Amino acid sequence: MEVVAILTAGDRVTGVATAAGERIDAPVVVNAAGLWSPAVARLAGVDLPIIIGRHPVFVVERDAGFGRPHLVYLDLAGGSYARPETGGLTLTGSLTEDETRHPMEPELLGGDVSLDEATEVLERTGRAIPRLAEARYRRGWAGAFDITPDWMPILDESPVRGFWIAAGMSGHGFKLAPAVGEMMAAGITGATPPVNRAPFAFGRFEGTAAAGTFVTSYLR
Numbered sequence: 496m497e498v499v500a501i502l503t504a505g506d507r508v509t510g511v512a513t514a515a516g517e518r519i520d521a522p523v524v525v526n527a528a529g530l531w532s533p534a535v536a537r538l539a540g541v542d543l544p545i546i547i548g549r550h551p552v553f554v555v556e557r558d559a560g561f562g563r564p565h566l567v568y569l570d571l572a573g574g575s576y577a578r579p580e581t582g583g584l585t586l587t588g589s590l591t592e593d594e595t596r597h598p599m600e601p602e603l604l605g606g607d608v609s610l611d612e613a614t615e616v617l618e619r620t621g622r623a624i625p626r627l628a629e630a631r632y633r634r635g636w637a638g639a640f641d642i643t644p645d646w647m648p649i650l651d652e653s654p655v656r657g658f659w660i661a662a663g664m665s666g667h668g669f670k671l672a673p674a675v676g677e678m679m680a681a682g683i684t685g686a687t688p689p690v691n692r693a694p695f696a697f698g699r700f701e702g703t704a705a706a707g708t709f710v711t712s713y714l715r
């Protein structure tokens with residue numbers, strides 16, 4: 496159900512209102528709205544330092560002689576990744592960190608890609624896995640990442656008490672999901688977190704802006 500309002504009293508969250516006209520009282524509200532997290536935060540008057548950056552994905556059909564599916568492959572130096580899909584297909588894209596230069600409305604997800612960008616990405620993938628250079632191009636579409644300045648998520652309470660943020664996954668959200676759950680549960684209940692919470696603090700970008708890249712976030 497779509498949240499259309501974050502309810503507050505003073506500096507505390509008190510619940511949410513939904514598009515169906517329902518009001519849900521809650522002492523804790525977690526904004527885990529991914530690409531929509533900046534918009535949801537704004538409902539509570541909170542600005543998130545998150546850019547929604549376009550990340551196109553391409554599907555190629557491996558040639559019949561390719562054999563078994565290949566491994567998931569990240570070429571951090573060469574700037575590409577590839578992962579096998581069923582039906583002899585491979586999904587591939589760039590790791591060139593140019594998403595922040597291509598802000599995108601989440602509503603445009605699934606949109607078209609250009610032949611030029613497909614060509615550029617497939618050349619890079621072909622350098623990483625030469626046999627994929629012979630793969631047949633099938634299609635592409637526009638995806639997007641929710642990106643913080645250091646390409647690591649915000650897992651913290653916002654300045655509105657009780658309004659927590661679990662967003663800015665910066666293209667890592669699947670892998671991080673179990674740890675994100677543990678970190679959020681610990682933060683909200685006051686339990687000892689599994690790892691230091693400081694690198695995921697809401698306020699870490701104030702003053703000395705912590706900058707990073709997709710590649711450095713993988714190497715941490």
Ligand SMILES: Cc1cc2nc3c(=O)[nH]c(=O)nc-3n(C[C@H](O)[C@H](O)[C@H](O)COP(=O)(O)OP(=O)(O)OC[C@H]3O[C@@H](n4cnc5c(N)ncnc54)[C@H](O)[C@@H]3O)c2cc1C
Binds near residue numbers: 532535551664665667
């Ligand atoms: C092409 C591509 C490849 C990727 N590859 C990888 C990878 O290999 N490994 C990896 O770890 N990550 C990868 N990612 C990133 C990963 O997909 C995301 O980080 C992850 O899905 C984010 O999960 P999330 O739960 O934070 O947000 P989402 O899965 O986007 O969930 C947010 C939810 O919030 C809901 N929502 C939005 N607004 C509202 C509202 N107002 N009220 C109520 N609900 C709302 C949305 O409907 C949605 O269901 C990739 C992303 C892309 C685009």
